[in-house]
Amino acid sequence: MRRIPFNTLQFFLKNKYLIFLIITLILVILFTYKDYGVAWDEKDNRIFGNQAFSYYSSLGIDRSYFFSWKKEFLLSRGPFIEALVQIPINFSQNHSFEFYHLILALFSLISFYFLYKTVILLTKDKLISLSSIILLLIMPRFYGDIFNNSKDIPPVYFLLGIIYYSVKILMGKSKLTDFFLLGIIGGIASGQRAILIYSLVLFIIFYLISNFINNRSTSKKIWKKTVLQMLFFFVSFLSFFYLFQPYLHI
Numbered sequence: 001m002r003r004i005p006f007n008t009l010q011f012f013l014k015n016k017y018l019i020f021l022i023i024t025l026i027l028v029i030l031f032t033y034k035d036y037g038v039a040w041d042e043k044d045n046r047i048f049g050n051q052a053f054s055y056y057s058s059l060g061i062d063r064s065y066f067f068s069w070k071k072e073f074l075l076s077r078g079p080f081i082e083a084l085v086q087i088p089i090n091f092s093q094n095h096s097f098e099f100y101h102l103i104l105a106l107f108s109l110i111s112f113y114f115l116y117k118t119v120i121l122l123t124k125d126k127l128i129s130l131s132s133i134i135l136l137l138i139m140p141r142f143y144g145d146i147f148n149n150s151k152d153i154p155p156v157y158f159l160l161g162i163i164y165y166s167v168k169i170l171m172g173k174s175k176l177t178d179f180f181l182l183g184i185i186g187g188i189a190s191g192q193r194a195i196l197i198y199s200l201v202l203f204i205i206f207y208l209i210s211n212f213i214n215n216r217s218t219s220k221k222i223w224k225k226t227v228l229q230m231l232f233f234f235v236s237f238l239s240f241f242y243l244f245q246p247y248l249h250i
Contacts, residue, residue: 017126018116021133025109028137029146033102039148046100048073049082049150053090056083060249078192080244081107081154101147108146111157112136118164121171158189159196166203170210179233186233187240194245200237204230 039045054062056079085103089095112133120129137143146153165182168174182203190197211226242248 017130018113021116021130022109022112025112025133025137026106029102029105033105033147034098036101036144036147038097041151042097042100042148044073045077045082045150048077049079049086052079052083053086055079055249063249075194077151077154078188078244079246080188080192082150085150097148104148104150104153105146108153108157111142111153111160114157114160114164118160118167121164121167121173155189155193155196158185158192159199161185162189162196162199162203166199166206169203170206176229176232179229180236183233183236183238184240187237187242188244190237190241191244191246 051062051064054064081104085100085107088103089100092099115136116129116133119132120126123129142153142156162182162185165174165178165185169178169182182200186196186200190200211223
């Protein structure tokens with residue numbers, strides 16, 4: 001019998017509560033995704049997503065989705081999630097609303113993951129972290145919308161991702177890759193809902209103030225590291241913001 005590598009076993013033991021809860025959430029979604037109706041704007045969202053998918057899969061040749069929608073529509077939602085949902089839909093050739101609801105709901109697991117990781121980072125208490133996920137789960141306005149609201153729910157899990165990496169960095173527990181990942185999530189988030197860019201502005205302000213307070217008397221080497229970290233952040237942010245902000249492609 002092949003032995004499980006120790007580091008893999010260690011990972012599962014360390015995250016057993018989170019893994020158990022994610023599996024439970026998947027089962028809850030699988031048992032309930034057929035119970036939700038079609039939202040009033042869902043048809044438009046799916047058409048938008050299909051056109052966005054055509055744009056990205058054609059490497060920018062099919063540009064129809066830029067000119068099919070009013071300015072207010074493009075400002076209130078980005079193409080990333082809707083285009084991503086189209087991948088399993090097109091692969092399976094299952095275009096039913098129920099399957100769309102299932103895929104959209106499974107993407108929302110990102111919210112629960114980042115919420116758990118943020119709370120455990122702040123409290124170091126697994127019970128409180130699990131409780132935070134349960135509270136989000138029983139919130140009708142959230143759970144009920146993960147199946148058919150691709151306008152308001154995706155910004156939530158991108159915002160939670162921004163909060164997680166911001167907290168991790170501000171607590172001094174980050175690596176260089178965390179700045180890169182924060183930039184990626186922030187870039188996608190700002191394309192998904194433009195107002196989320198303010199969360200990144202707040203991160204930059206708090207990070208620079210924190211660095212100034214903690215490193216006033218330290219060597220230039222620390223400040224060079226800070227510049228490198230912010231460079232990683234801005235390069236990844238601007239790249240992904242450009243990729244998923246429709247107005248920048250017109």
